[in-house]
Amino acid sequence: MKRSDEEISAWLDGQLPPHHAARIATELETDDELQGRVASLRNIDALVRKAVPLDDAVPVELLERLGLGQAPAETNVLPLAFSRPQRRSSAKVTTGGPGTGNRRWWKAAAQVALVACLGLAGAAWLGSADGDRAAPYRTLSAPAASQVGGNPSAIVLFDESVSEAQARTIIRSAGATIAGERTASGAWPIGLDPAESEDILSELRKSEEVLLAESIEGG
Amino acid sequence: MAEANPEIQARLISFLPRLRRFCHGLAGTREKGDDLLQSTVERALSRIDRWKPDSDLESWMFKMASNLNIDLIRSERRRGVAVDIDLANDLPCEDGLTKLESRSEIDAVGTALEAMPEEMRQVLCAVVIDGQSYKDTAELFDIPIGTVMSRVSRARKFIERHLASSSQAGKAA
Secondary structure, rough: OOOHHHHHHHHHHHOOOOOOOOHHHHHHOOHHHHHHHHHHHHHHHHHHHHHOOOOOOOOOHHHHHHOOOOOOOOOOOOOOOOOOOOOOOOOOOOOOOOOOOHHHHHHHHHHHHHHHHHHHHHHHHOOOOOOOOOHHHHHHOOOOOOOOOOOEEEEEEEEOOOOOOHHHHHHHHHHEEEEEOOEEOOOEEEEOOOOHHHHHHHHHHOOOEEEEEEEOOOO | OOOOOOOHHHHHHHHHHHHHHHHHHHHOOOHHHHHHHHHHHHHHHOOOOHHHOOOOOOHHHHHHHHHHHHHHHHHHHHHHOOOHHHOOOOOOOHHHHHHHOOOOHHHHHHHHHHOHHHHHHHHHHHHHHOOOHHHHHHHHHHEEEEEEEHHHHHHHHHHHHHHHHHHHHHHHH
């Protein structure tokens, strides 16, 4: 009797009723084809487990990112893209501004201030001789770490309650790429496909978590 | 980040390697998996008051990770990178085959996991990677046990075909 893939798969997982499993085990003793199928699927399972290994030791840096442990002082300079301790603040705006419920006020203020900076930076960039595309961004604020991931063509600033992981997810979901480390002021440099840049920026601006999403192209 | 009591934190830390591996499997890469893990832990700690102490913390967090990943997949689908599960038994398209220039079987399996439809991958992660029963997996994803059985079988076949394609591509190169 030819067994279906689903049956063989469930047998491998130990999920068939005992009498059903026993019949397959009996057939396996004499059925070469069945033996071949089982061996192949077992090999796949072994490869899957190797491709996604279980690490019993979770790195200290990761625990710190998760807010579940304290990393040694020297790990304040992390080798990866997570140079800031992660936290989720329940108090979004604690001082300044016209009080609570004024997120939009902050958003508007942030846009005005940063667009003004961008304008000045853009002008400085246009006047520069070397034509470095990243210059406006650098003028706006020095990056927290060395640049990775190519030239940024826009920046995104998130609400302070947004974690690094969430920011990365939102950026990727909108179709942008992360073009470097966050700046000292917390803005993310991102890369955009020129053909879709406006759509992607528009998508980012729809997010309640995004305070600002602006192109930093010099034009 | 919200604070959980030390007992819950200790339980979470002891469970973290499993959750990390599950997130890795769901997200496709270790880097994306760690991002998903972080989002999951943050959300869980911020909503820890919603967890019922008489229920299973691990299952609650597995489900949270899965839901967060589905949110990400859906937002990507809105951008036009949808994968129809009905096509899952088909061989990968040319783009997919191009990506299968992996030099080892493990690399090829990793690539296949990334290319696999989400609905299939999450079941494979629970059953093959985490070793959960079909019944627990069905409860985790709110699907019938028969669907678990079907998806895990199709997931294995999907990988098998990717491996065969990868092997052929390697020989032709």
